[in-house]
Amino acid sequence: MLAGLPGLEVVKIRQLLLLWYKEKGRDLPWRHQKDPYCIWVSEIMLQQTQVKTVIPFYQRWLQRFPTIKDLALADLQEVLKAWEGLGYYARARNLHKAAQYLIQNYNGIFPDRLEEVLSLPGIGRTTAGGILSAAFNQPISILDGNVKRVLSRFIALSVPPSKALPQLWELSDSLIDLENPRDFNQGLMDLGATVCTRKNPKCDQCPWQGDCQAYNKGIQSQLPMSEKSTPIPHKKIGVAVIYNDQGQILIDRRPTDKMLGGLWEFPGGKLEPDETVEECIKREILEELGIIIEVNEHIITVDHAYTHFRVSLIVHACRYLGGEPKPIGCEEIRWVNLDQLEEFPFPKANIKIIEALKLIKDC
DNA sequence: AATACGTGGTC
DNA sequence: TGACCAAGTAT
Numbered sequence: 001m002l003a004g005l006p007g008l009e010v011v012k013i014r015q016l017l018l019l020w021y022k023e024k025g026r027d028l029p030w031r032h033q034k035d036p037y038c039i040w041v042s043e044i045m046l047q048q049t050q051v052k053t054v055i056p057f058y059q060r061w062l063q064r065f066p067t068i069k070d071l072a073l074a075d076l077q078e079v080l081k082a083w084e085g086l087g088y089y090a091r092a093r094n095l096h097k098a099a100q101y102l103i104q105n106y107n108g109i110f111p112d113r114l115e116e117v118l119s120l121p122g123i124g125r126t127t128a129g130g131i132l133s134a135a136f137n138q139p140i141s142i143l144d145g146n147v148k149r150v151l152s153r154f155i156a157l158s159v160p161p162s163k164a165l166p167q168l169w170e171l172s173d174s175l176i177d178l179e180n181p182r183d184f185n186q187g188l189m190d191l192g193a194t195v196c197t198r199k200n201p202k203c204d205q206c207p208w209q210g211d212c213q214a215y216n217k218g219i220q221s222q223l224p225m226s227e228k229s230t231p232i233p234h235k236k237i238g239v240a241v242i243y244n245d246q247g248q249i250l251i252d253r254r255p256t257d258k259m260l261g262g263l264w265e266f267p268g269g270k271l272e273p274d275e276t277v278e279e280c281i282k283r284e285i286l287e288e289l290g291i292i293i294e295v296n297e298h299i300i301t302v303d304h305a306y307t308h309f310r311v312s313l314i315v316h317a318c319r320y321l322g323g324e325p326k327p328i329g330c331e332e333i334r335w336v337n338l339d340q341l342e343e344f345p346f347p348k349a350n351i352k353i354i355e356a357l358k359l360i361k362d363c
Numbered sequence: 364a365a366t367a368c369g370t371g372g373t374c
Numbered sequence: 375t376g377a378c379c380a381a382g383t384a385t
Contacts, residue, residue: 046381053371054381087369090383124383144381162364189381198379199373229378230366259368305376307368348370 005211013211014177014184020207021187026051026194029058031186036110036135037068043130044091044122051193057086068108071099080262080345087348089260094122112136125169130185139181141172146192152224153196156213160225232309238280239268239315241357242293248337249357250320251344252289252330259306264344266315266353267330277314289333291323300356304349315353 005013028051030042041061045054061082065071071079076096083092098120102108111117112135117128129140143151148161151171157164177184195202203215214220242250251264269284271277278295285293295316302313327333336344338361341354 043381048369048380048382050371050380085370087371088382090368094383122383126382130381142381145379146381193381226378232377303375305370307370308366310376 009211010175013175013208016207017187017191018177018180018183021183021190024194024205025183025187025190029055030134034135036112036131038062039131039135040110040123041095043127043134044095045086047091047127048088049086053086057083068099068102068110071096072103072108076262077345081343084263084345085348085351089263091122093256093262094120097121098123110135112138114138114140133176133181133185137180137182139176139178141169141176142185142188143169143172144189146189146196147172149198149224150188150192150196150208153201153214153220154208154212156217156219157224160227162227234310234312236271236277237268237311237313238271238277238284239266239313239353240281240285240293240295240318241266241299241315241353242285242291242318242320244320244335246335248335249341250289250325251334251336251341252327253332253334255331260347262331262345263347263350264334265347265350268313268315271314277316281316281318285318286323288329290326290328292321293318294321299360300353302349302352304352311349313349313353315356 030038042054042058045058045061064082065074065079074096076093079092079096080089083089086092101120102110112132114128114132117123117131118125123131126142126144129142130144132138132140133142143165148168151157151168152161155171157168161168172188175184175188191206191208195206199221201220203209203212203220206212206215209215212220214223240250244250250267252267253264254260254262256262267285267288268281269288271280275283281295282293285291295318297317299315299317302315304311304313325333338357341357346354
């Protein structure tokens with residue numbers, strides 16, 4: 001007995017989902033084999049990221065880093081370059097760090113014990129369950145966005161999922177099919193992704209329609225309850241594309257453990273109140289790099305939305321005048337040609353700047 | 364417990 | 375354009 005359901009009902013519910021999955025489950029690249037490394041890579045990439053976005057990254061990644069050893073031996077810069085555009089770059093840094101740890105301590109073998117998997121950086125409860133069930137068919141439950149939505153509707157949860165995590169985990173634990181946990185977990189996620197969608201759920205195609213409390217109450221489109229959101233600030237950033245007399249451009253590498261850590265960027269900083277963009281850029285470059293520049297024409301303004309704030313990058317062409325550049329507020333600095341920029345990993349907002357520079361050069 | 368952490372898609 | 379969300383984890 002669980003969640004008010006008799007044991008016989010639970011057996012039926014499991015079978016309904018497994019049957020549905022067999023007929024309607026998605027064919028995804030990482031389901032073709034059971035190498036825990038490949039499953040691991042897919043699970044990390046899929047954190048907060050849609051399947052459609054992940055697939056090309058996943059295939060390129062395994063081509064470049066086919067094994068844990070290949071990943072461990074690679075340079076972090078190359079790892080980040082392979083991750084460029086996927087976002088949440090700590091995932092790539094953690095994947096790299098964990099691969100090196102596995103080479104050092106596990107002879108490069110991915111562990112099959114929950115406690116050990118959970119101890120790896122970047123792997124939490126859901127990712128651990130996803131890996132252990134998919135790679136080893138272990139009955140470890142999951143609670144990702146899809147499962148939260150499916151289960152919230154299934155029990156007509158009257159609060160946002162984040163307010164009922166223990167209850168939802170308990171339900172996911174109780175439902176999982178002990179004979180076929182791999183297909184059960186994958187089926188649960190597929191159900192959320194293709195049938196029990198956030199908007200316009202296709203309840204007429206759902207194997208759990210008869211047992212879904214939200215459906216039976218006619219409130220499925222109102223669930224799950226939305227999380228409360230806080231307003232996000234909007235920052236204006238002055239950005240410098242600094243040229244020297246050889247026509248090279250100055251770029252810097254961001255501190256490894258901060259936002260966009262390890263990625264390269266065009267230097268700059270936040271506009272202070274009552275400061276012009278020109279003043280801001282000149283001040284920031286002196287503070288961060290210790291050099292004097294002349295701020296020239298406006299190149300482009302890039303608007304970009306992150307999760308918890310938005311920015312307008314106001315980019316100006318600048319000329320290097322004097323002083324020895326020093327990495328004061330960053331890890332490293334380099335003078336590079338326009339053509340060399342693509343060798344470095346850049347965040348998306350900076351890639352828009354590079355595109356603009358290429359257009360200017362072509363004129 | 365609340366916040367930091369990217370990007371692409373939708374309406 | 376702005377708000378919201380998608381295979382979450384770390385602190």
